[in-house]
Amino acid sequence: MAKRVSLSGNEAVAQAMRQINPDVVAAFPITPSTEIPQYFSQFVANGQVTTEFVPVESEHSAMSACIGAAAAGGRVMTATSANGLALMWEMLYIAASSRLPITLAAVNRALSGPINIHNDHSDTMGARDSGWIQLYGENAQEAYDNFIMAVKIGEHPDVQLPVMDCFDGFITSHAVENLEMLEDEEVKAFVGENRVAPYALIGQEPVSMGPLDLPPYYFEHKRQQAEAMKNAKRVILEVAAEFEKLTGRKYGLFEEYRMEDAEAAIVILNSSAGTAKAVVDSLRAEGKKVGLIKIRVFRPFPAEELAEALSKVKAVAVMDKADSFSAAGGPVFTEVRSAMYGRADGKIVVSYIYGLGGRDVTTNQIEKVYNDLFSAIETGKYEVYNYVGVRE
Amino acid sequence: MIKERKVNITPDMTWRELTPGGVIQDAGNAEDFKTGDWRSMRPVWNTEKCKHCLLCWVVCPDNSIKVEDGKMTGIDYDHCKGCGVCTAQCKFGALDYVPEE
Amino acid sequence: MAKLVEIRWHGRGGQGAKTASLLLAEVAFNTGKYIQGFPEYGPERMGAPITAYNRISDEKLTIHSNIYEPDYVVVVDETLLKTVPVTSGLKKDGAIIINTSKDPETVKKELNFEGRVYTIDARKISEETIGAYYPNTPMLVAVVKVSGIIPEDVFLNDIEASFKHKFANKPHVVPKNMEAVVRSLQEVKGL
Numbered sequence: 166m167a168k169r170v171s172l173s174g175n176e177a178v179a180q181a182m183r184q185i186n187p188d189v190v191a192a193f194p195i196t197p198s199t200e201i202p203q204y205f206s207q208f209v210a211n212g213q214v215t216t217e218f219v220p221v222e223s224e225h226s227a228m229s230a231c232i233g234a235a236a237a238g239g240r241v242m243t244a245t246s247a248n249g250l251a252l253m254w255e256m257l258y259i260a261a262s263s264r265l266p267i268t269l270a271a272v273n274r275a276l277s278g279p280i281n282i283h284n285d286h287s288d289t290m291g292a293r294d295s296g297w298i299q300l301y302g303e304n305a306q307e308a309y310d311n312f313i314m315a316v317k318i319g320e321h322p323d324v325q326l327p328v329m330d331c332f333d334g335f336i337t338s339h340a341v342e343n344l345e346m347l348e349d350e351e352v353k354a355f356v357g358e359n360r361v362a363p364y365a366l367i368g369q370e371p372v373s374m375g376p377l378d379l380p381p382y383y384f385e386h387k388r389q390q391a392e393a394m395k396n397a398k399r400v401i402l403e404v405a406a407e408f409e410k411l412t413g414r415k416y417g418l419f420e421e422y423r424m425e426d427a428e429a430a431i432v433i434l435n436s437s438a439g440t441a442k443a444v445v446d447s448l449r450a451e452g453k454k455v456g457l458i459k460i461r462v463f464r465p466f467p468a469e470e471l472a473e474a475l476s477k478v479k480a481v482a483v484m485d486k487a488d489s490f491s492a493a494g495g496p497v498f499t500e501v502r503s504a505m506y507g508r509a510d511g512k513i514v515v516s517y518i519y520g521l522g523g524r525d526v527t528t529n530q531i532e533k534v535y536n537d538l539f540s541a542i543e544t545g546k547y548e549v550y551n552y553v554g555v556r557e
Numbered sequence: 558m559i560k561e562r563k564v565n566i567t568p569d570m571t572w573r574e575l576t577p578g579g580v581i582q583d584a585g586n587a588e589d590f591k592t593g594d595w596r597s598m599r600p601v602w603n604t605e606k607c608k609h610c611l612l613c614w615v616v617c618p619d620n621s622i623k624v625e626d627g628k629m630t631g632i633d634y635d636h637c638k639g640c641g642v643c644t645a646q647c648k649f650g651a652l653d654y655v656p657e658e
Numbered sequence: 659m660a661k662l663v664e665i666r667w668h669g670r671g672g673q674g675a676k677t678a679s680l681l682l683a684e685v686a687f688n689t690g691k692y693i694q695g696f697p698e699y700g701p702e703r704m705g706a707p708i709t710a711y712n713r714i715s716d717e718k719l720t721i722h723s724n725i726y727e728p729d730y731v732v733v734v735d736e737t738l739l740k741t742v743p744v745t746s747g748l749k750k751d752g753a754i755i756i757n758t759s760k761d762p763e764t765v766k767k768e769l770n771f772e773g774r775v776y777t778i779d780a781r782k783i784s785e786e787t788i789g790a791y792y793p794n795t796p797m798l799v800a801v802v803k804v805s806g807i808i809p810e811d812v813f814l815n816d817i818e819a820s821f822k823h824k825f826a827n828k829p830h831v832v833p834k835n836m837e838a839v840v841r842s843l844q845e846v847k848g849l
Contacts, residue, residue, distance in 0.1 A: 264578040264580075372581055374578070375578075376579050382566075386578060389572050392572070
């Protein structure tokens, strides 16, 4: 039976960790993810879990310890944000290429500089090509649900990849909201008592991992990784279907909100999607045909599915809480537009950079984007690369 | 003698056949990799002069001095790279160092 | 009560405005509401002005922005009235609740706000009951009373249970806190 609770996003994820009871958690504190290992270390101290908690001296070491423990065959987790994620950088690639299903709570924060501790997506967007699966969540509920599903997705025999559970720093991590928590036994049954590792450094059949991979083999190993990421798309949906049976909560590769007959659509991820839903409702009440797509799975990228979902709109604004400084649009925009090419041609597709460094994302800003789209549809005139909510 | 391997990884294998992430399922598989053809000089063992002190076995970086029951039995030319360390340290002239032909 | 109530808290770092907003969220949650309680993080220094927010609703909440047009404003430290535009965006049919020993008439003259003004002497109540200056309990009670978010009897039962849980290690402070609650309910003055 689900329990109705009020928790912050960080508390919810720490609770998910407790319910999963992993073998190893290695973490280093950084705002705004600090509370996750903080709460979790209390569970360890109280004997509520049997996890080996490894307090390390840096995020590079945190991810290294996770890699070692996962290579040994363990179920392993950590949490970080922004500069901490950046310090993990080389180890992120090693975790993914060594095919180690580590679960990381990536509490989104601006990757400095100038120094800033507030929310945007520049940290995980930068890590998008590291080979990790990336799930994004709108609120504490989704952060909690995605964290539990992440374990099962990453550990699937056809996947064997690490997973980031991304959610907004402060906005989600530190805000108290309603959510439904599963019973401990339900979570344990869902993810399985222990990880079943196909290869491990310890056990009955110990192996060697992380060999020097020279030109005769490296390319093939990368091709394997690409295949695992392709498989992940199917596995993510299978795990979601199983999760829906357990909870009644439906998850896909992305969420379509009032997209039926929508002429102007916004593509967005994380907490601002919730704010945008309120705008969609109010504009729909005025008779305007607006819709929203909230991307949940950014890696692997649901290219065909997104193009299909956007095939009937007239104009799309892809909103990025990070700029890729290509001077041509944000990272989500680039991928969405590329996905549409040849599949959903002849649309107006524009990029909006918003909310950098914790700039509050208001309904007014989102409304302006929809209004811009309608103006573009009417006049045919528009800019492709835009900033919204910045002082001009 | 090469043991039977779970997977004998070879450069003609496709990405579908290789182990994920380059995992080596059999520990100690360096034996599979023949380095003997790297030699330009080779050690030659004179059995009559050998006192079986086994100092050559101690210094060999490639584990190529073959020993059985505390006695030297020969040189593993499949893996000896011909570095000459064994010949240089031999106090009894039991190891010659000659060019490969 | 309206479907959605939005509350903005003004306090100083260390005074418990954030905690009070989280407590209010908890109390409303316990009566079956959808809630949000979140601070606006700034330079995290003791004494610096801070803002915290609550959304309380009968329906699921999706908006995740700050609150610009609150129904209620709570001022935990009256010295903020001089430096922070506390009534900014406050709805005309809303209300402001201020921790001060002054009466509402006096404060209203100082404020540029047409709507309802409430005052409560949280310092006096807190010091006379709990024995130290913890303004957040009286302020929480004041906002519950003024907003009518939760029926008083439900609130009284719930807050006592919360105190018993929170002060499990020092049960003797529970009656003192409950006394502060009861006095606060009586001593909120409003125009």
